[in-house]
Amino acid sequence: MAGDQATHRGHLVGKTAASASNDPKNRLIPVVREKKDPVTNRHKYEITACHHAHFACPSGPGRTWTAMNNSIAHHHQDSDLFGLLYGFRFRPGESGQEIGSVAALDYLQNPTDSNDFIWLHLNLSHAACERWMKTQLELPEEFFEALHEGSRSTRIEHVDATLLAVVNDVVFDFNRLSTDISTLWVCARQRLLITARLQPLRSVDKLRSSVKRGEQFDSPLELLAHLLSDQGEVLTQFLRKTSVNVDRIEDQLLSQRLSNNRSELGAMRRVLVRLQRLLALEPGSLMRLLHRPPQWLREQDVQALRQSIEESSLVINDLTALGERIKLLQEEIAANLNEQSSRTLFTLTVVTVLALPINIVAGFFGMNVGGVPLATDPEGFWILVALVATFTLVAGRWAFRKRGDY
Numbered sequence: 001m002a003g004d005q006a007t008h009r010g011h012l013v014g015k016t017a018a019s020a021s022n023d024p025k026n027r028l029i030p031v032v033r034e035k036k037d038p039v040t041n042r043h044k045y046e047i048t049a050c051h052h053a054h055f056a057c058p059s060g061p062g063r064t065w066t067a068m069n070n071s072i073a074h075h076h077q078d079s080d081l082f083g084l085l086y087g088f089r090f091r092p093g094e095s096g097q098e099i100g101s102v103a104a105l106d107y108l109q110n111p112t113d114s115n116d117f118i119w120l121h122l123n124l125s126h127a128a129c130e131r132w133m134k135t136q137l138e139l140p141e142e143f144f145e146a147l148h149e150g151s152r153s154t155r156i157e158h159v160d161a162t163l164l165a166v167v168n169d170v171v172f173d174f175n176r177l178s179t180d181i182s183t184l185w186v187c188a189r190q191r192l193l194i195t196a197r198l199q200p201l202r203s204v205d206k207l208r209s210s211v212k213r214g215e216q217f218d219s220p221l222e223l224l225a226h227l228l229s230d231q232g233e234v235l236t237q238f239l240r241k242t243s244v245n246v247d248r249i250e251d252q253l254l255s256q257r258l259s260n261n262r263s264e265l266g267a268m269r270r271v272l273v274r275l276q277r278l279l280a281l282e283p284g285s286l287m288r289l290l291h292r293p294p295q296w297l298r299e300q301d302v303q304a305l306r307q308s309i310e311e312s313s314l315v316i317n318d319l320t321a322l323g324e325r326i327k328l329l330q331e332e333i334a335a336n337l338n339e340q341s342s343r344t345l346f347t348l349t350v351v352t353v354l355a356l357p358i359n360i361v362a363g364f365f366g367m368n369v370g371g372v373p374l375a376t377d378p379e380g381f382w383i384l385v386a387l388v389a390t391f392t393l394v395a396g397r398w399a400f401r402k403r404g405d406y
Contacts, residue, residue: 083122083129088211091116095214105136108192117191117220121208124185124198137194140164143187147196152183154281156305158289161296163188165224168278169201170234181278186224190296193220195227206230221301228308235279235315239322242268246326253333262333265326272323280316281309350399357391 087104088096092115099107099118107118120137122129130147133139142159146166156165165186182199195204207227217223249265286309293302361384365372374380 082132083124083126085121085123086208087118087120089116089118090217092218093216095216096211108137111191115218117193119193119195119211119220119223121204122194122196124196129196133194133196137192139187139194143185143194147185152278154279156281156286156289158292158294161189161294163221163224163289163294167203167227167231169203169231170238171199171201181274184227186227188220188224191220193223202234203227203230206233219298219301221297222304225301225304225308228305228312231279232308232312232315235275235312235319238275239315239318242272242322246322246329250329253329253336262330262337265330265333269323269326269330272319272326276316276319276323279312279319281312350396353395353399354392356395358388361388361391 082101084101084104087099087101089099089103089107090096096119104118104120122133124130124147130144134144140159140162142157143162143164146164152166152168154166154168156163158164163186165188167184167186168181169184171180171182180199182197182201184201184204185196187194197204204227207223207230210226210230211217217226245264245268290302290306365374365384374383377383
């Protein structure tokens with residue numbers, strides 16, 4: 001049985017080595033190594049990156065064989081080793097073609113004279129991602145400073161021949177339209193677009209879906225403009241959902257059936273203010289970019305960027321208008337609550353005033369002392385009733401005369 005396993009593993013090694021000899025690029029792929037622990041006498045397995053040629057003569061003890069097909073190996077190398085989530089290469093007149101980190105590095109190290117460009121989307125939560133960007137992508141230092149700075153307001157800046165953008169976007173959630181915000185860092189050059197994030201973002205996922213559907217893009221800035229437009233669509237969906245809730249609360253307010261809507265309005269207003277503060281573009285950096293764009297930007301790219309920014313500004317204005325509407329509803333609800341409190345206080349005042357004469361009379365005539373008036377008078381009880389009724393009518397008239405003030 002052991003001989004059959006060794007023969008099978010040797011067959012896998014020989015087959016992998018043969019496939020490596022036909023690969024001119026001799027690229028790295030992940031492999032599984034089996035090792036035997038001399039202390040515990042147990043077999044251990046580990047995944048390492050290795051050239052195809054190394055399968056024919058593995059170094060050191062242990063036996064090596066492939067454990068994945070080419071697609072799984074390619075995904076493991078791109079995602080686990082470098083933090084690359086996905087990449088696309090765009091050629092004029094063609095839809096984007098998905099590429100891996102090996103093809104991306106080959107493109108960056110051996111540029112062609114054509115007008116194609118690539119888009120790489122990276123995962124910053126990967127430990128090796130930032131180091132890989134510094135060593136392989138030759139990005140400006142301002143990009144890495146933006147990754148660690150405290151201010152994360154949405155902005156687009158022109159640094160030398162590079163566009164740097166910090167875009168705040170809604171976190172992607174499969175089950176609901178999330179209101180959590182995360183940051184996307186963008187670096188755009190003439191033939192390269194780099195996007196990096198810590199959490200999955202909804203607008204980036206929409207952009208990737210557009211590329212997958214075959215939509216054509218002619219420049220990195222066109223991708224960035226499409227990303228901003230997708231962000232506006234996500235915000236529009238959130239605005240529709242929030243507007244429906246505000247309409248429902250307004251209907252309840254008009255029908256006098258309010259319950260705990262005041263706290264719900266406060267929560268919605270806080271979310272709107274946070275979205276408005278984080279998603280609105282800085283006007284200063286935007287004006288500088290539009291007036292002095294990089295030389296490699298085409299006129300149609302600048303127009304597309306301006307149009308997408310105007311659409312985003314309209315959505316931000318809708319956010320502001322909805323926030324003001326919620327503020328007015330909060331003020332109206334607060335006024336209604338104050339009115340209810342005033343009416344309750346008035347009712348308590350009337351009850352107190354009406355009960356005051358009888359309490360005074362009962363207090364005086366209920367004393368257990370001698371000399372109480374009308375104690376021996378057979379009509380004394382009715383005299384006191386008339387006296388109390390008179391004072392009560394006078395007090396009631398005075399109290400209800402103030403009713404109009406409430």
